[in-house]
Amino acid sequence: MELLLEASHLTVELSTPIGELRVIDDVSIAIRSGETVCLVGESGSGKTVLSKTVMRVIDQENGRIVGGSLKFEDTVLTRLPADEVRPLRGSRMAMVFQEPMSAFDPAFTIGSQIAEAIVSHRQGSRRQARAKVVELLRKVGVPEPEVRMKQYPGELSGGLLQRAMIAMALSCDPKLLIADEPTTALDATVQAQILALLKDLQAEFRMALLLITHDLGVAAAMADRIVVMYAGRVAESGTAEQILTRPYHPYTRGLLNAVVRLDGPRRTKLPSMDGSIQGPAEYPSGCGFRPRCPFATSECAERPPLAEIDGRQAACWHAAKLAQSSEIQAPLSIGATPPPNRSVRLPMKGDGQARAPLLEVVDLRRHYPMKRTGFAPPKRLKAVDGVSLSLSAGETLGLVGESGSGKSTLGRVILQLEQATSGKVAFQGRELTGLRGRRLREVRRSMQMIFQDPYGSMDPRWTVGQIIGEPLSIHENWSGKEKTDKVKELLLSVGLDPSWRERRPHELSGGQKQRVGIARALALDPAFILADEPISALDVSVQSQILNLLQELQDRRGLSYLLIAHGLNAVRHLSDRVGVMYLGKLVEIAPSEELFRHPAHPYTRALIDSVPPLVPGWTPWKQAVGGEIPSPLDPPSGCRFHPRCPFATSRCKEEEPAWREIGPARAVACHYPV
Amino acid sequence: MLKFIVFRLAASLFVICGSSVLVFCILYWLPGDAVLSRLALGTASPERIAEIRHGLGLDAPFYQQFGVYFGRMFRGDFGESLVSAEPVLPKIMEHVPATLALALTSTAISAGLGVLLGVWSAFHRGGAVDAAVRIVGLFGVSMPAFWSGIMLILLFSVRLGWLPPMGSDGVRTLILPSLTLGIVGTGLILRMVRSSVLDTIREPFIVTLRAKGLSERAVMYRHALRNALIPAVTMLGMLVGEMMAGAVVVETVFARQGIGRVLADAIAGKDLPVVQGVVVFSAGLYVLVNLLVDLSYMLIDPRIRRTGIGRGT
Numbered sequence: 001m002e003l004l005l006e007a008s009h010l011t012v013e014l015s016t017p018i019g020e021l022r023v024i025d026d027v028s029i030a031i032r033s034g035e036t037v038c039l040v041g042e043s044g045s046g047k048t049v050l051s052k053t054v055m056r057v058i059d060q061e062n063g064r065i066v067g068g069s070l071k072f073e074d075t076v077l078t079r080l081p082a083d084e085v086r087p088l089r090g091s092r093m094a095m096v097f098q099e100p101m102s103a104f105d106p107a108f109t110i111g112s113q114i115a116e117a118i119v120s121h122r123q124g125s126r127r128q129a130r131a132k133v134v135e136l137l138r139k140v141g142v143p144e145p146e147v148r149m150k151q152y153p154g155e156l157s158g159g160l161l162q163r164a165m166i167a168m169a170l171s172c173d174p175k176l177l178i179a180d181e182p183t184t185a186l187d188a189t190v191q192a193q194i195l196a197l198l199k200d201l202q203a204e205f206r207m208a209l210l211l212i213t214h215d216l217g218v219a220a221a222m223a224d225r226i227v228v229m230y231a232g233r234v235a236e237s238g239t240a241e242q243i244l245t246r247p248y249h250p251y252t253r254g255l256l257n258a259v260v261r262l263d264g265p266r267r268t269k270l271p272s273m274d275g276s277i278q279g280p281a282e283y284p285s286g287c288g289f290r291p292r293c294p295f296a297t298s299e300c301a302e303r304p305p306l307a308e309i310d311g312r313q314a315a316c317w318h319a320a321k322l323a324q325s326s327e328i329q330a331p332l333s334i335g336a337t338p339p340p341n342r343s344v345r346l347p348m349k350g351d352g353q354a355r356a357p358l359l360e361v362v363d364l365r366r367h368y369p370m371k372r373t374g375f376a377p378p379k380r381l382k383a384v385d386g387v388s389l390s391l392s393a394g395e396t397l398g399l400v401g402e403s404g405s406g407k408s409t410l411g412r413v414i415l416q417l418e419q420a421t422s423g424k425v426a427f428q429g430r431e432l433t434g435l436r437g438r439r440l441r442e443v444r445r446s447m448q449m450i451f452q453d454p455y456g457s458m459d460p461r462w463t464v465g466q467i468i469g470e471p472l473s474i475h476e477n478w479s480g481k482e483k484t485d486k487v488k489e490l491l492l493s494v495g496l497d498p499s500w501r502e503r504r505p506h507e508l509s510g511g512q513k514q515r516v517g518i519a520r521a522l523a524l525d526p527a528f529i530l531a532d533e534p535i536s537a538l539d540v541s542v543q544s545q546i547l548n549l550l551q552e553l554q555d556r557r558g559l560s561y562l563l564i565a566h567g568l569n570a571v572r573h574l575s576d577r578v579g580v581m582y583l584g585k586l587v588e589i590a591p592s593e594e595l596f597r598h599p600a601h602p603y604t605r606a607l608i609d610s611v612p613p614l615v616p617g618w619t620p621w622k623q624a625v626g627g628e629i630p631s632p633l634d635p636p637s638g639c640r641f642h643p644r645c646p647f648a649t650s651r652c653k654e655e656e657p658a659w660r661e662i663g664p665a666r667a668v669a670c671h672y673p674v
Numbered sequence: 675m676l677k678f679i680v681f682r683l684a685a686s687l688f689v690i691c692g693s694s695v696l697v698f699c700i701l702y703w704l705p706g707d708a709v710l711s712r713l714a715l716g717t718a719s720p721e722r723i724a725e726i727r728h729g730l731g732l733d734a735p736f737y738q739q740f741g742v743y744f745g746r747m748f749r750g751d752f753g754e755s756l757v758s759a760e761p762v763l764p765k766i767m768e769h770v771p772a773t774l775a776l777a778l779t780s781t782a783i784s785a786g787l788g789v790l791l792g793v794w795s796a797f798h799r800g801g802a803v804d805a806a807v808r809i810v811g812l813f814g815v816s817m818p819a820f821w822s823g824i825m826l827i828l829l830f831s832v833r834l835g836w837l838p839p840m841g842s843d844g845v846r847t848l849i850l851p852s853l854t855l856g857i858v859g860t861g862l863i864l865r866m867v868r869s870s871v872l873d874t875i876r877e878p879f880i881v882t883l884r885a886k887g888l889s890e891r892a893v894m895y896r897h898a899l900r901n902a903l904i905p906a907v908t909m910l911g912m913l914v915g916e917m918m919a920g921a922v923v924v925e926t927v928f929a930r931q932g933i934g935r936v937l938a939d940a941i942a943g944k945d946l947p948v949v950q951g952v953v954v955f956s957a958g959l960y961v962l963v964n965l966l967v968d969l970s971y972m973l974i975d976p977r978i979r980r981t982g983i984g985r986g987t
Contacts, residue, residue, distance in 0.1 A: 057884045082890075090887030097885075102878040105897050107904075107975060117886040168886060 004176055004208050005031040005054065005093075009068035012053050014280075016062070021280040023049045025232040026068065028306065033175060036202065036209040038223035038240075040216060040255070042539040044277045046232040047212045051178045054210070055095055056085045073175070091121045094169035098181040100161035104153035110161075111137075111149025114168045121172050136167040140197060159190040159628050166197065170205060177202070178210045183218065187402040187566060189625050192610035195221060199619075214540060216259050217612035220244055221619070228252045231288030232280060238312030240616040248314040248323050251289045258544040260569040262611055266592060267551065267573065272544035276509045287316070295322065356429055357390035358560050359414070359528060364388070364423035366406075366413045370633065381633050383409040385584035386423070388659075393527065396554065396561040398575030398592065400568055400607060402629045405581040407564045411530045414562065415447055416440055427528070445475050448521035452533035454513035458505045464491070464516050465501030471523040490519040494549060511542035518549065525557075532564045547574060568611050572596050577665065580604045583632055583640040586659070590666040600662060600673040602645045639671065647672055679965070686961035693957045694950055698743065701946050702736060730756060743950070752954075753947035755940075762951040766933055770955075772842050773932035776924070777917040779852035784859025784913060789906065791860070792867025796902075797894060799872060807864065814861020819920050823854040823927040840929035851928045855920045859913050866909045870902040877901070904975050911967035918956045 012024035024046050031037050039047045052058045053065065056077060070077040072093065077085060097103040104113060114136065115129035124132060130149075137145035140163040153161060162182060169177055179198065183191035195218065202209050211222055219226055219240070226243040228236045228251065236249035247253040254273040275292045284290055286301040293300070299317045306315040309323065316322070366384040384406045391397045399407045412418045414425055416432050425432045432443060451457040458467050468487045472478040478486065488498035494515040505513055514534065521529055531550065535543040547570055553559060565571050571578055572592050579589040580603060588601040599605040606625030612618060627644040630636060636643050642652040651671055659669045727733045731742065746753055752762035795807035830850060831839035841847045874880070875898050883893045921934030933952050940948035 052881070055885050057881055060884060060890075086887050086889060088887070089885055095882075095885040097878065097882060099878060103882045105879045105883065105901065107900050108897070116888065120886070120888055120892070165882075171886075 002033055003030055004033040004073060005029075005210075006071045007050075007054070007068065010050075010053065010065065010070055011067035012049060012058065012063055013066050014049070014061070014063045018281060022066075022283070023063070023232050023280045024053060025283075027229075027232070027234050028068075029227055029234065029237065031176065031208050031210060033208050034202075034206055035224045036211060036222050038219035038226045039210065039212045039229060040214065040219050040226060041229035041235075042214060042255075042277045042541060044231075044279055045229040046280075047229055048180055050229070051095065051180050051210065051212055054178060055089055055093060056080070056082070057089070087121065090117050090169075090174075091123075091172035092174055093176040093178065094172070094174040096162070096165050096169050096177065096179040096182045099185050100158050100165050101153070101185070103165060104161065106153050109150050109152055110156065110164045114149070114164065114171055117168055117171045123172050132171065133167070136171060137164065140164070140167045140170075140201070141193075142167070157628055158186055159193065162186060162190075162194055163197065166194075166201070170201060173205060174207055176208045176210065178212070180212045181214065182211070184214070187629075188568070188610040189402060189606060190628060191218070192612070193626065195612070196619075198222070215612075216244070216256060216540070217614055220614050220616050221612040223616075228255070231277060231283045233288055234306055234313070234315060235289065236312065236314040236316075237306075238314075242310075242312045244614060244616050246323075248309060248312065248319045249289075249316045250293045250295050250318075250322065254292075255540060256614070258541045259614060260544060260547065260567075260573045262569050262572060262596060262608070262613060264573070269548055269551070270544040270573070272548060273541045276511050276539065276542050289316075358393045358395075358428060359391040359562075360424075360426040361390065361414060362388050362424040362426075364410065364413060364425060365421045366409050366418060367421045379633050382584045382635065383632060384413060385635075387581070387584075387586050389579055389586065389589065391528070391560050391562060393560055394554070394558045395577070396563055396575045398563045398565065398571035398578040399581060400565065400571050400578060401581035402607075403566065404583070404629045404632065406584040406632070407581050408532055410581070411449075411532050411562060411564050415444075415449060415530055441475070445524045446527045448524065448526040448529050450514075450517050450521050450529060450531040450534045453537055454510065454517040455505055457517060458513070460505055462504070463501060464496075464503050464505070464508070467505070467516060468501070468519045468523055471520065475524055486523070487519075490522055493522065493553070494519045495545075509542075510538050511545055514538060514542075514546055515549065518546075518553070522553065522557075526559070528560045528562070530562045530564070533566070534563070535570055536565065536567060543570065550574060568596075568607060580607065583629065583635050585640060585669065587641065587670065588668045590663075590668075594663075594666060598674075600666070600668040601641075601670045602647050602674065603641045605674060606644075639669075647674075679969075682961075682965050682968070686958070686965070689961055690954055690957045694744075694747070694954055697950055697953045698740065698946070701944060701949060702739070704944070743947075747950070747954075752951040755945050755948050757940075757943045757945045757948075762947045765936065765948065766951050766955055769931055769933045769936050772930060773921050773925070773934055775848060776852055776855065776921060776930070776932060777914070779848060780855035780859060780917060780920075781910070781913060783852060783856030784863050785910060787856065787860045788863025789867050789903070792864040792906075793871055793899060793902075795864070796868045796871035796875070808868075811861045811864040811868070814857045814859075815865065816861075817857065819854050819858055819923045820927050822857055823851070823924055826850050826854055827928075842929075842931040847928070847930070851924045851930060854924050854927070855917060858920060859916065862913065862916070863906060863909055867902065867906050870905050871898060874898045874902040900974070904971070907967055907970060907974065911964040914963040915960050918960070 008028045010024055010027045011022065013020045013022050027050060029037065039050065041047050049058065049063065052061065053063065054070065054072070058064070059082060065078055072088065075088065104110065111130065111133045114133045115126065118124055118129040118132055119126060123129070133149050134145045137149060142148050142160055142163050148156065148160070148164070156164065182198070183194050186194065198209065199222065209222070211219070213219055223240040225238065226240050227234055228243065228249065230251050236243065236247065236252045243252060244256065247256055257271040258273060260270060273292050278284070286303050287293070287296070290296045290300045295318050297317070304315045304317045306313045307319070309319055364384055364387045365382070368381040368383060370379045370381055387410055389397065399410070401407050409418065413420050416425070416435065420433050423433070427443060427447060430443065432440070435443060465484070465487050468490055469483050472483050472486055487501050491498045491500060496512060496515050496519070505516070508516065534550070535546050538546060550561065551574060554561065561574070563571060563574055575592045577589060578592050578595045580587050580601060582603050588595070588599070588604050590600070595604060596608060599608055603625070610625070625644050630643070638654050639645070639648070639652040639657050642648040645652065649671070655671070657669045657671045659667055661667045662673060724733070731739060743753070754761050755765065791807045791810065795804045798804050827839045827850065830837045837850055838847050839850070880893060880898060883897055918934070921932060922938050923934070924930070925932040925935040926938055933955065936948060937952040940952065
C-alpha cells in the first residue's frame, strides 16, 4: 500500500495567554491508503490537535507547526500557504467531528451545507450538487433524503446528523477521512450503526481512516493499526493485535487494564492507574508518563525515543525489559477470573417480609403537558410511564437504556426533585410523593445524589471545604472546628488530601472534582445515593478509580445505589441487579450476571450486542438493533420497541406486553422473551 | 403566525394605555399647570386665572379629568393644546416627517457603520484596528448627544462653515443632527456585533466549515456573520426608543422642527394633551417596530421559524 499521510517529528505549539504551549511534541505517524489507524489516548493527550494540524485548521486557532514535516500524498503541507491547503481540505481529506449537534451551522439547511462543500470544490453546479446530496444522504442511511436535506440541524437527531456529517465529508471522494470521536456523543446502539457505516463506506470509497477515540473497544473494532498518545507524544504504536494483546508501554497496559469489561469479573477492585494526565502547561520533562508510571526509574528523567521493538514502536526505556517480564500481562488473558467476591443480596421471595425494601417505587409516572398546537388536544410527554421497582439496603440497582428512555427523569422523581404525576415512592417505609417543605428536607438527608458533570454541579467561587460543608451547615447546623473536622474526614474517605479544602473546583482534575461531589453526597451519612452517569464525563483511567471508590464506600458504609448510566460495562460491574428502560417503561429487570448472560428482552440483547468488546476484528454490530429511539411524545402502539425489534409480530404491534416474572428476581415485559 | 401578530397587537394596546396613564398621573401631580405657564407671572388676577382654569376643566377633581381625557382619547380625539389651542393630532402629524427623516437616517448610519465596524473589529481582534474601533464604540455610548451635537456644530458650522448649524429645511440641515444621533447608535450596535461575532467564531461549526475547504471569506461573511447578526437585529428594535429619546435633545440643540421638540416644549409648558399625544404616538411606533423586528427573526433564524415564534414571548 502506498503512503498517504506521513508526519515525521511533527511539533506543534499553541500560543495562549500563558505563553507558547507545546501540545504536539515530536510525533511521527504514517497512514497508508485504505487502512484504518486509530489514535487513542485520554483527553489532553493531543489527539484532536494532531488531527487539526493534519487538516491545517490549526492555523486559525493560534497554533503553528514549529518542527518536523507533514506530507500528504505528494504535497508537503508543513509550510504550504493557506490558500493552497484549502483546495485539499474537504476534497482530498475530510473530517467528521465529535458533536454532530454543534458541528453544523444552525442557520442553514443540511442539504445546503453539504452542497456548499461540493460547489466550493467545483465538483458540480448547484443543481448537480443537490442531486448528489440526495444520493449521498441515501448512501449513509438517512431515510427520506429529499425531505431531510431541507431540514435544519436542530430538527434532526444526533445519529442522523452524524450520518449527514459523514455524507458531507464524503461529498468530494476524499482519500483520507479523519473522524474525531465520531460516536462519543451518541448512544451505543447508534454508535454501532455509525461504526458499521464507516467501515462499509471505507471499503466502498477505498479511503484511509484516521479514527480518534478514547474508547479502546471502538479502536479494537475498527483499527488496523493503533497509535497510543500521551502528553503530546506517541507512547506506543503497532498493529491492533500487538497493542491490544501484548502492550509494551506501561501506559498502554494501564489503559487496557482500566477498561471495565463486559466479560470480566464483577465487583472486583479494578486495576487503575494513579493520578490523571497533566495539561500541556505541566507536561513533565523526560518521559511524560513518568509521574504515573509504576516502573519509573531515574533513567526516565531523560526522554525515551520512539524505538522499534519486535515490529512495533514504543517510547519507553523499559519496554524491552518489560516485554520479557511477566509484569506486562496480556490484558485479554485475564478474562476468566473468579466470580464475584461478594455475596449478592437479592430480594428473594419470602425475604420481603423479613426485610422491607429501603426504597419502593410503585407505578410511578411523570408526564409533561406540552403546548397545544392547533386544535388537537394538548399532548403529554410521558417521560416515565408506570415504573415499579424496589431496592434493598446495601444493594446497587443499575438502570440502563438509550438517552430519551427516561432514566434520569425517573431518578429525579424518586428524589422528589420533580413531582410525580402519579404513583408512589416509599423510602424507609415513608411515602415521599406528598411531602413538602421541612418534612421533605428531613428525608433528603438520607437520599443524596452524584452528578454527571461534577464541575457544573459546584459553585465555582466556593472552596472545596465550603462545597462539602454546605449540607452540614444546612442540616446539622454545624460550623467551626466540628464542621472542618468532618470535611477533612470526608476528603480522606474519598481519597483526597484534607488540605485541599482550601482549593476551588477549577484547580482540580475531572476525577478529583467527582471525588469532591461524592464527598458532598456522603456528608450527611445517607442510606441511598442516586448516581446519574457518575463516570461518563471522565477519562478511562479515571473512570476505574471512581468505580473502585464507589464500591469501597458501599462496602464500608452499607450504601444503596441507584446507578444510572449508558455505559453497560460499568453498570454490570457495580450493580447487583440491572433494570432496562425504554421510552419511559421498564422492559426488563434481572440480577446483573443473569441479565448480561441471558438477556430476555430483545432490547436488552440489542444494547449488549452494541458494546464493542476489546477483541480485534470484532464485527457483530451488524446484528445490533437498527433505527433510533422514537419521541416519547408519540410512542409506538403495543410494545413500544416493536418498530425496531427483529422478532416483532402483529401481536406486538397491537397488544402491550404485560410485566411478568420469569425467574427469581427476574421480570420482563415482552410477548416472546428470548 | 396570525395568532402571534394579533396577540402582539393586543399587548401593544396595553402598553400604550399604560404609558398614557403614567404620563397623565405624573403631569397631574407635578406642581404648576398650563395656565400658570401660559400667563406671565403676575399679569393676571387670581380670579382671571381661576376662570381660565374652569374653562379648561383643570379645576375638576382628578377622576373627572381622567375620565374626560381618556373618554375622548378612545374616540380618537386627543384634544387641543392648552397653550396654543391647536388640535393635537394635526400638530403631531405636521411634525412627524421631520423626526422620521432624522430617525431613519440616524438608524441607517448606526446600523451600517455599527455592523461594519463591529465585524471589522472582531475579525482583527487584538490588533490596532480593533483597539481604535473599540475606542470609537466607547465614545459613542458614553458621550451625551447634546455635547457631541454642540461639538459637531463647532467643528463643521462655526470653524469650517460647511454645514448649517440649525434649521429643518433641506438635506443639508439633516446631516449634523443625524450624525449626532448616529454616533450613539453606532456605539451600541458596534459593541453588540463585535462580541456576537467573537462568540460565533468560537463555535464548533466554524471548524467544520474550514475543514470542508471553504475560504476564510465564506466562513466569515456567509456563516459567522449571519449567525452573529441575529442578536444585533434585536438591538435595532431597541434603538428606535433610543432615537425617539435622542430626538428630543437633538432637535432642541439644532433648533429643528419635529415631535421631539414639540414634546420638549409641551413638557415645559405643562401642556398635557400634547405630551399625551406624543407619548401615545411614540409608544405605538416603538411597539410596531419591535413587532417587525420579531417577525424579521423568522427570516434570519430558521430555529425560530420552525419551532413557533409565540414561544417565550
